[in-house]
Amino acid sequence: MLKKKLKITFKNKRLTIDLVIYFLLVIVSTAAMGRHHNNYILSVAVYFFAVYTISGYRYFKSFVLLPLFIITWIYLPIGMVYGSPNIGMIASLFDTTKEETLEFLSNIPSDIYPFSVALFFLIGIFACRKTSYQFKSHVPLVIGLICLCLSPYKNLLYGGYDSVTDYFVQEKALEDAFSHKVNLEVQHVKPKYQNYIVVIGESMRRDYMSLYGYPTKTTPYLDTANGLFLNGYISTAPNTITSLSRTLSLSKGLTYEPSINFINLANSAGFKSYWISNQGKMGVWDTPITKFAILSDEEHFLKNGAYDGSINYQDSKLLPLFNQALAESTQQHKLIVVHLMGSHPEFCQRIKHDVYGLEDKQLSCYLSSYREFDQLMKKMVESLKMTKQSYSLMYFSDHGLSNEHQKDQFVYMTHGSYHKSNYEVPFFMLSSDSHQHQLVKKPVSAYHFLSLFSDWTGITSEKVAPLSIEQINDKNIKVFNFTNMVNFSDLAPDPAVKISR
Structure with a gap:
């Protein structure tokens, strides 16, 4: 009797250890499957029950659960920072350079590593430990597999599959659209200026600019420069590829028409077009944004794929190419697009000097990138004035960033889609007159960019209706959050972090 009792107790202890391991695996791995789970407790309970029942079948434990846990471990750093898979994430994966991949890995917050290490050891224990129980009936297995399909894994696996599928559908559409130059049937051309400059910024939030009220002087030149500065411009989406694809071409939301874009519009109107970029060109794996560049009459990239893609060029290195385009003699009106690396993470690799010297190094470098951008704008305007020709320079940033930090901790700036700051970006025009x-404080969606560009350049086309800032009346702006169109007003606030000197 005593032996039987001891045997039962030992069995119960083994089962208890199994359940503790399952619980820890579920809690840690759930963090990799997206930040926002509806009914979190219910999701964890369903996931835990799935792991418990499926583990009672040796082969399903080894060939279903174990591979899923390994996939989760690989994805965990990305999932904890960016959430569930989405088309923006997939596009970044396929359309990124080696340099950007290394930057991403080096930019993972240190507090994520304990989760990754813990999950690694838990998976090892799970793989080596023999389950203390086995089910003979197939009914628990069926229920367990159904629960697994309803668990947070649906965000990871289904979201990943849908995102990859959508990505390749869009890539095919892009290939078809960019296979040749398109005439957009221009009806009327009446440009006001000789030189039109579009400067596309990177990862710059509006609220960190002293131009828009940030208490630290981050944009001293722009603070007093003559021009029109729009306070209320909202980007279409929260990362470069999804945002610029919808900004630079005709789009009203989830989809866009890549052939109806601002380069084709300028070319159709007889402009001489240039694309000058500090973002990488990857050859056969060109990003959608690079494809816009290929449509221009002349394209110049400081970085070209594997040859020199590991080099971090300052945006100021674009000035000689910019001046060369300005100096070229032509009777045509010019459109010069300048695509910056701007304030893209890692910030400290983007700048020449840390101007502020803060203890919070990342915030210090981020703000320093604003100062260098401000000086670049000053030098570009000086170059434009030296030509003695009329000009207008339009600037906007593709998207903003999130402040992922707790109170009294250092700032961690990263891409995201849940905050207003991911979409609140600067927009201004500096003109010779x-x-x-x-x-001007007014809400304007970047989905109007093509119409703004048409009005700005004096190009009227059957495909694009020109609109001035004054004519735009946006009351309920929607943005693409990688998955759906959502109301911008419903997003969470994410105020800028002020510094004390």
């Missing part, structure tokens, strides 16, 4: 500093 601007004689005052005009700050």
Whole structure:
């Protein structure tokens, strides 16, 4: 009797250890499957029950659960930072350079590593430990597999599959659209200026610019420069590829028409177009944004794939190419697109000097990138003035960033889609006939960019209706959050972190 009792107790202890391991595996791995789970407790309970029942079948434990846990471990750093798989994430995976991949890995917050290490050891224990029980009936297995399909894994696996499928569908559409130049049937051309400059920024939030009220001087030149400065411009999406694809071509939301884009519009109107970029060109794996560049009459990239893609060029290195395009003699009106690396993470690799010297190094470098951008704008305007020709320079950033930090901790700036700051970006125009500093507070969606560009350049086409900032009346702006169109007003606030000197 005593032996039987001891045997039962030992069995119960083994089962208890199994359940503790399952519980820890479920809690840690759930963090890799997206940040926002509806009914979190219910999701964890369903996931735990699935692991418990499937583990009672040796082969399903080894060939279903174990591979899923390994996939989860690989994805965990990405999932904890960016959430469930989405098309923006997949596009970044396929359309990125080796340099950007290494930067991403080096930019993973240190507090994620304990989760990764813990999950690694838990998976090892799970793989080596023999389950203390075995089910003979197939009914628990069926229930367990159904629960697994309803668990947070649906975000990881289904979201991943849908995102990859959508990515390749869009890539095929892009290939078809960019296989040749398209005439957009221009009806009328009446440009006001000789030189039109579009400067596309990177990862710059509006609220960190002293131009828009940040208490630290981050943009001293722009603070007093003559021009029109829009306070209320909202980007279409929260990362470069998804945002610029929808900004630079005709789009109203989830999809876009890549052939109807601002380069084709300028080319159809007889402009001489240039694309000058500090973002990488990857050859056969060109990003959608690179494909816009290929449509221009002349393209110049500081970085080209594996040859020199590991080099971090300062945006100021674009100035000689910019001046060369300005100096080229032509009777045509010019459109010069300048694509910056701007404030893309890692910030400290983007700048020449850390101007602020803060203890919070990342915030210090981020703000320093604003100062260098401000000086670049000053030098570009000086170059434009030296030509003695009329000009207008339009600037906007593709998207913003999130402040992922707790109170009294250092700032961790990263891509995201849940905050207003991911979409609140600067927009301004500096023109040769601007004689005052005009700050306009008005909500304007970047989905209007093609219409704004048409009005700005004086190009009227059957495909694009011109609109001025004054004519736009946006009341309920929607943004693409990698998955759906959502109301911008419903997003969470994410105020800028002020520094004390």
